[in-house]
Amino acid sequence: MKERLFIRSWIDINLDNLENNFKIIQLKKQKKTKIISIVKSNGYGHGMVEIANKLEKIGTDMFAVATISEGIVLRNHGIKRDILIFGMTPLEEVEYIVKYNLIQTITSYEYLLDLDNISLSQKSVIRCHIKIDTGMGRVGFFYNDIKKIKESYEKNNLKIEGIYSHLSSSESLEIEDVLYTKKQIDRFDKVLESLKKLDINCYGSHLQNTGGLINYSYLSYDFVRAGIFVYGYDPTEIFNDKLKPVMNFFSKISMIKVLEKDSFISYNRRFKTDKQMKIATVSVGYGDGYNRVFSNKSFVKVGGRLSRVLGNITMDQIMIDITDLENIQIGETVLLFGEDQDGNRLDLGDYTKKVGVIPYEIFTGITNRVERRYIEKMQLFNN
Numbered sequence: 001m002k003e004r005l006f007i008r009s010w011i012d013i014n015l016d017n018l019e020n021n022f023k024i025i026q027l028k029k030q031k032k033t034k035i036i037s038i039v040k041s042n043g044y045g046h047g048m049v050e051i052a053n054k055l056e057k058i059g060t061d062m063f064a065v066a067t068i069s070e071g072i073v074l075r076n077h078g079i080k081r082d083i084l085i086f087g088m089t090p091l092e093e094v095e096y097i098v099k100y101n102l103i104q105t106i107t108s109y110e111y112l113l114d115l116d117n118i119s120l121s122q123k124s125v126i127r128c129h130i131k132i133d134t135g136m137g138r139v140g141f142f143y144n145d146i147k148k149i150k151e152s153y154e155k156n157n158l159k160i161e162g163i164y165s166h167l168s169s170s171e172s173l174e175i176e177d178v179l180y181t182k183k184q185i186d187r188f189d190k191v192l193e194s195l196k197k198l199d200i201n202c203y204g205s206h207l208q209n210t211g212g213l214i215n216y217s218y219l220s221y222d223f224v225r226a227g228i229f230v231y232g233y234d235p236t237e238i239f240n241d242k243l244k245p246v247m248n249f250f251s252k253i254s255m256i257k258v259l260e261k262d263s264f265i266s267y268n269r270r271f272k273t274d275k276q277m278k279i280a281t282v283s284v285g286y287g288d289g290y291n292r293v294f295s296n297k298s299f300v301k302v303g304g305r306l307s308r309v310l311g312n313i314t315m316d317q318i319m320i321d322i323t324d325l326e327n328i329q330i331g332e333t334v335l336l337f338g339e340d341q342d343g344n345r346l347d348l349g350d351y352t353k354k355v356g357v358i359p360y361e362i363f364t365g366i367t368n369r370v371e372r373r374y375i376e377k378m379q380l381f382n383n
């Protein structure tokens with residue numbers, strides 16, 4: 001265990017909770033459907049290698065990352081399962097797809113031709129999944145371009161092992177969103193049908209992310225792509241009671257003071273005391289990833305009791321209201337979100353919505369200054 005005397009804010013990553021959430025996905029998906037766990041962007045900020053190691057142990061079938069360098073890091077840390085790269089790998093790095101046994105997404109017709117040329121010149125076979133744009137408007141073959149999609153299957157040096165699309169609004173049950181999602185599902189199915197009619201066997205199909213898995217669990221493609229759910233957040237809110245937070249963010253109280261009525265707190269005087277108040281300063285700020293949008297809006301817990309964040313979040317410190325809280329000491333731990341060892345819980349989703357951000361942004365925005373510790377089978381260890 002590293003010396004922790006000078007620690008000011010830290011996150012505990014609970015791998016037992018990750019397992020709990022992963023098991024719910026195993027139960028929710030169709031029986032034959034396999035799971036691609038999404039570990040891009042440093043495992044949604046949780047630590048890609050530690051998360052992938054745990055998920056490999058508990059039975060994920062595959063991983064997905066955004067970039068080739070993320071895939072290489074996983075391989076260099078001994079990850080054995082298949083790894084799909086969502087993004088375009090620059091052409092000068094394509095040789096590493098094969099070297100590290102990764103799977104490349106074909107994101108467009110032009111990219112298909114480039115990949116084919118390179119694989120021919122390098123006398124290699126690149127494993128690929130084809131991406132179809134059914135309405136996300138980001139990357140992929142346009143769903144109507146069956147002729148071009150078909151060409152992917154005809155290239156001898158590209159081994160097409162999968163075909164997929166991405167839903168833009170699957171977590172929402174608003175009528176317009178449901179209609180749009182159904183349109184996307186329909187378009188994807190039509191692509192698969194059209195290819196089938198051309199005698200192409202489209203194995204390795206996948207469409208559902210977390211929202212797609214929860215709200216459209218009847219779909220039975222070959223894979224689901226599980227992202228935010230395994231980290232303990234359900235954008236549909238249906239599984240809120242069963243999910244457990246994987247990331248638990250803490251800091252410490254560095255100062256306590258009493259401010260008289262009509263005093264201001266923090267930059268730009270956005271909070272003014274309307275009575276005498278007891279204020280604690282906490283050693284975390286937007287420089288740690290405690291986002292500035294939480295200014296004057298979020299809550300923390302001290303010793304299991306709720307406390308309001310007052311005024312603007314600064315780079316390194318925040319101020320909280322402890323007027324009504326007894327026996328608070330300097331050095332006391334503050335739960336920013338997640339769950340503490342005593343079972344006190346503060347769900348990030350409870351206040352991100354109010355301030356117009358999504359937990360994905362907060363998780364991936366925790367900075368390197370914040371120490372990450374890992375908990376497995378109730379034991380604490382550092383990475």
Ligand SMILES: Cc1ncc(COP(=O)(O)O)c(C=O)c1O
Pocket residue numbers: 038086166208209210211225226227228229
């Ligand atoms: C292509 C793709 N599939 C799946 C996911 C996972 O989505 P979620 O975290 O909502 O499950 C993402 C996330 O950004 C993605 O880009």
